[in-house]
Amino acid sequence: MTTLALNRIKKSFGNLDIIRGVDLAIGSGEFVVFVGPSGCGKSTLLRMIAGLEPISGGELSIGGERMNERAASERGIAMVFQSYALYPHMSVYKNMSFGLETAKMPKPEIDKRVRKAADILQITHLLERKPKQLSGGQRQRVAIGRAIVRDPKIFLFDEPLSNLDAELRVQTRVEIAKLHRDIGATMIYVTHDQVEAMTLADRIVVLRAGVIEQHGTPLEIYNRPANRFVAGFIGSPKMNFLDVVASDVRDGGVAIDIAGKRARLPIEGHVAEGAKLSLGLRPEHIGTEGTGGLELGALTVVHVEHLGGQTIVYGRLVDGQSLTVALDGQRAISAGSTLAVRIAAENCHLFDEAGDRIGH
Amino acid sequence: MSISGTTERPVAGGRLRFGDGWAGYGFLAPWLVGFFLLTLGPAIASFYLSLTDYSGLGAANWVGAENYVRIATDDPRFWTAMNVTFTFVLLSVPLKLIFALAVAVALNRGLAGLSFFRAIFYLPSLVGGSVAVAVLWRQVFAGDGLLNQALNALFGFEGPSWISNPSTSLYTLILLAVWQFGSSMIIFLAGLRQIPQDMYEAASIDGAGKARQFFRITLPLLTPVIFFNAVILTIDAFKAFTSAFVISDGTGGPIDSTLFYTLYLYQEAFTNFRFGYASALAWVLVLIIAFFTAMSFLTARFWVHYDD
Incomplete structure (x- = not known):
């Protein structure tokens, strides 16, 4: 009622x-x-x-x-x-x-x-x-x-x-x-x-x-x-947004290039070839282990916060875009080192140039 | 502790050397000279004189408490002055408080031109205590004064001379005093501004209308300001002098109906040259004011609300 x-x-x-x-x-x-x-x-x-x-x-x-x-x-x-x-x-x-x-x-x-x-x-x-x-x-x-x-x-x-x-x-x-x-x-x-x-x-x-x-x-x-x-x-630490370009748009999916590698993500609605998109990645969804998903390449660590239960890593990707990663537990990571980071495809959010969601 | 260049602070219980703080006293000197020479000195001197028969000239002969005994037992004009002064205080102070608060509340509604009206209403307080306005007041309330001319023109009413009629003369002075509500009003306005707006919002959700908000929220939260104004106005009213002096030509007339305490004191000193007796009157007034102020503070805890 x-x-x-x-x-x-x-x-x-x-x-x-x-x-x-x-x-x-x-x-x-x-x-x-x-x-x-x-x-x-x-x-x-x-x-x-x-x-x-x-x-x-x-x-x-x-x-x-x-x-x-x-x-x-x-x-x-x-x-x-x-x-x-x-x-x-x-x-x-x-x-x-x-x-x-x-x-x-x-x-x-x-x-x-x-x-x-x-x-x-x-x-x-x-x-x-x-x-x-x-x-x-x-x-x-x-x-x-x-x-x-x-x-x-x-x-x-x-x-x-x-x-x-x-x-x-x-x-x-x-x-x-x-x-x-x-x-x-x-x-x-x-x-x-x-x-x-x-x-x-x-x-x-x-x-x-x-x-x-x-x-x-x-x-x-x-x-x-x-x-x-x-x-x-919504979400803390804040979601990361990476600038990507849409290519090879077909079959309800789009290809993006990230860290020199090409990945395909499903989308809803239409996106123009070559459109500038935002790839949204929550820090807590990004990991260092496993295989599959999107490889984001090497992250150069700029700063680390040890919260005890979580380790927050601030760094830069190969193309210079900043990325925050929240890892569970205590990790021996120090500034200046590099990490290979990746994320599962279902945890990726895509937004068009106007900021509206176009992801799955 | 010296003023120049050191950040050391005197420790509690630490010894101050003689000569410390001379610079400080130097800066205080104008006030200290004023206080000792113009306030404390004359106060002590007047207390001494109140125990003598000093006439302004010649020797001051010690008479002990005789002046005080006479005030209490053998001076009908003292009681007349007390009567006039208490009537003045008991009427002018509450009226002035109510009037000042009413105008402050009206101005606080946030009407356009607030600063203009605030200045206009404050003006009488700036000029009202002056001789010039008292003279003007006499013109307004005289037999052929402005008030009666207006009454005559409007209603064909032949008014009496308000200031030369013993049954109305004091009330014209009370009116003059109430007219000078400006400084209390400004303080009330500041007090009203201190009351948080969300208090009224909470009260309006609680269903309280404007009147209930005023009596249950505004007035209680304003009691510290009301108290302050009441004490200041009471002290001022006991000491009122100028208006009565000017309007009655210093006589306190007609037939002592405007014989303020201070006016009687003035007559004793400067007309009758009984400085010793006038000094005793002054000290009696000090005691009266001290008594009323003390009573105000003693009763304050029952009705004045202090937040934090």
Whole structure:
């Protein structure tokens, strides 16, 4: 069942178009992550759904009802802000009950809801404290608690983990995922961190310059990025792109020359003979052992990062193009040495000159 | 520690040699001279004089606490001045706070020409305390003044002379004081800007309308600024002098209805040449102001919210 539907949603400030026609349907209980670089409009889109930012065009509906003109408090949403936006002069309890008191809910019902939310988030012992007496992680929980008590149709999270340190971020990420499983609510989550996007989302929406570049499950996006932008944005270390030229186009395949060797890759659609293409290779798919696949030739190692579980190698191919390789485990590789690298054909991504995927 | 060229810092508990820091005191000298000669010195001198019968000329004879005893037991004009001053403080301070806050909130809405209106509203605070404006005020509220001319023209109403009527004269001075709301307004504006916007966004998602946002978010978060303004305005109001002096021609009249405390003190000193007694009055005022300020700070923890 569709909970939220965006239909040709637009936002402009004067002549500047921030959101340029977004269509999206989000199902009940789905966890959707908006991801994209700074300025892509993901926060603006979230704020438009929340009712904090007027919608310039298109239609927003929640639960089948048009919401464009409805006040934020009437949309059945709750929002967790990046800064938490806790009321500093109110206790944790009051922070959570403020909205319910405003709605003139009976006191016993308010108390029941606040205590239940506090129980879920394990902050019952903090209820009488003021926000300034809490740690960053605890404030984060209170902000989530304030959303839970409203019992919203949709939870909106605006980069909620960006003010936490690395360790706490991972821990809170796990808790948000667990919370989603436990209460089964629809959640929309904005982040610029692709790891958060991959780990939390049922579905990722990749935005750039106010347009949806691609949406799909995390693995769909990882395995079949729709274009160079998405391919480069999702995955860490970033995907390598090598310049290649299409030749011998026939039978749904194309030949490319790489490191002095010719290889054939299957493609969908048509490519002109001699077209400039990008060959996308994920660092973790490139290996040093085995046979078959694409031989990329000798890699001259420029720099090595030993992460313990992984060894990241930065180097240059024979034709001078840079290539990053992520190898499993610990390898005795040092700068200045050379490695023979290769990749399986099914892990190659081909993009045309416009950046669109043409690979298999 | 010397100023020139060394990066060494004095260690806690380390010994400072005599002569260290002379350069520092040199730079402080203008302030130190001013403080000792123009502030602390006269303060001590006035306390000494308050225990004498000094008349401005001749010897100051020691009379002990006699001046203070007389203030407390045998001076009806002291009580009149107290009455006038407290009425002035208790009315002008809250009115000024409310007015300044209301204008600040209106200006903070982000209307066009904010800096223009901010300057216009601040103007009375620059000129309002001056003699010239007090003179102008007298013209406005006199029997044939601007106010009555306007009332007459608009409603055919023959107004009284507001400043020569003992039951209204003080209120014209309160009005003059409230009109000078500008500096409090500027401080309120700065305070309003400090309140994070997302606090209001969270409140609007929580369903709070503008009024509820103002009373439950803005006012509580503004309490440190309200407190600061209240203390400053209270101290200023107790010390108010110029407007009453100019408008009543230094008499505090009609029939002592504008006899501010400081005006009475001035009369005792410079009209009646009782410098000893005036000094005692000054010290009583110091105690009153100190008491009110202390009370403000003591009650502050019950209503002033400090973030972090």
